[in-house]
Amino acid sequence: MQRDDKGFVLAGSALDGKVDWRLDRPRYLLETSVPVVFVAGDVRSGSVKRVGAAVGEGAMVVQFIHNHLRGV
Helix, strand or coil: CCCCCCCCCHHHHCCCCCCCCCCCCCCCCCCCCCEEEECHHHEEECCCCHHHHHHHHHHHHHHHHHHHCCCC
């Protein structure tokens, strides 16, 4: 899993040009360099380190997983 210089996990567009993407769809916003593995909250590079933001990101991940399972 790709990380920034401080050890936080990179996700979404922060990975553009850094890793090959083998799926037929674009990487989801909170998807890591490992396909279908998502990151939310304090461990994500660029997060605001707030509980409310982490909860919102977690809710977004649920939708991304539903989309993946439907093949969207």
